[in-house]
Amino acid sequence: MNKKSPIGVIDSGVGGLTVLKCLLQHLPNENFLYLGDTLRAPYGSRPREEIQSFVDEMIDWLVGQGVKQVVVACNTITMLGLENIKKDYHFDIVGMSKGEHLLLKTTQNKKIGVIATEFTIKSEAHKKAVLDVDPSAEVIGVPCPKFVPLIEGEQFSSQELKDAVDEYAAVLKEHDVDTVIMSCTHFPFVRSLLQASLGESVTLIDPADETSELAKMHLEGVGLLNDGPGSVTICCTTGLERVQRLAAREFNIEKCVFKVVKLAD
Numbered sequence: 001m002n003k004k005s006p007i008g009v010i011d012s013g014v015g016g017l018t019v020l021k022c023l024l025q026h027l028p029n030e031n032f033l034y035l036g037d038t039l040r041a042p043y044g045s046r047p048r049e050e051i052q053s054f055v056d057e058m059i060d061w062l063v064g065q066g067v068k069q070v071v072v073a074c075n076t077i078t079m080l081g082l083e084n085i086k087k088d089y090h091f092d093i094v095g096m097s098k099g100e101h102l103l104l105k106t107t108q109n110k111k112i113g114v115i116a117t118e119f120t121i122k123s124e125a126h127k128k129a130v131l132d133v134d135p136s137a138e139v140i141g142v143p144c145p146k147f148v149p150l151i152e153g154e155q156f157s158s159q160e161l162k163d164a165v166d167e168y169a170a171v172l173k174e175h176d177v178d179t180v181i182m183s184c185t186h187f188p189f190v191r192s193l194l195q196a197s198l199g200e201s202v203t204l205i206d207p208a209d210e211t212s213e214l215a216k217m218h219l220e221g222v223g224l225l226n227d228g229p230g231s232v233t234i235c236c237t238t239g240l241e242r243v244q245r246l247a248a249r250e251f252n253i254e255k256c257v258f259k260v261v262k263l264a265d
């Protein structure tokens with residue numbers, strides 16, 4: 001492992017591309033190796049054991065590629081517990097930030113919404129993190145299981161997506177939240193629809209920025225920051241063209257290499 005070794009970035013599908021966009025801004029000189037398990041997404045409504053076995057396969061694959069760090073660009077996998085992923089690997093693993101300090105800095109009325117997969121909401125990890133810092137805050141978790149399949153399926157202009165956005169936004173508005181964290185990395189793909197439905201008075205927070213800063217800090221700490229030139233390879237387990245189109249919504253893909261890889265037999 002050395003400075004030139006890639007940074008692995010994993011997600012159940014295309015959601016992690018919204019984090020990769022942010023990582024590229026913070027770490028433009030790095031070699032990134034993205035792996036999205038598009039064949040088996042969504043993960044967020046699956047049982048823990050199943051998600052864990054898929055994640056083990058992804059990590060084994062990245063180990064074979066000689067990564068120097070893994071960014072878990074998926075809240076659901078992060079909620080599994082990074083200690084379950086770490087095993088005895090020598091590289092560093094960074095999970096999605098829960099954003100509690102930023103949320104508490106932003107909110108005026110201390111009513112905070114968390115939107116995420118069913119798995120992430122059930123974990124109550126965000127609620128606990130916020131309440132640990134400020135027990136007087138109110139945290140409303142809203143599972144949004146309709147979003148990931150619609151985003152993976154590129155249904156951005158569908159009535160189904162608009163209805164789902166309005167349905168979830170209505171629950172948040174009922175609770176009078178003024179700050180909402182998108183704790184699923186797929187959701188920034190529908191950020192503008194969410195913002196329109198919630199109204200401009202609600203601040204939407206994407207924890208990708210804080211996560212990217214953390215990834216950079218860790219690499220600096222171990223002296224493994226690369227000095228360029230950087231590269232981006234995006235791997236998926238199915239749907240290469242769809243992944244290309246979705247990546248192009250987030251960043252310039254001109255120099256990206258796209259590949260389909262096989263994880264399980």
Ligand code: DGL
Pocket residue numbers: 011012013015016041042043044045073074075076077117120148183184185186
């Ligand atoms: N993008 C993922 C997350 O941040 C998971 C979506 C899914 O596969 O359900 O939780």
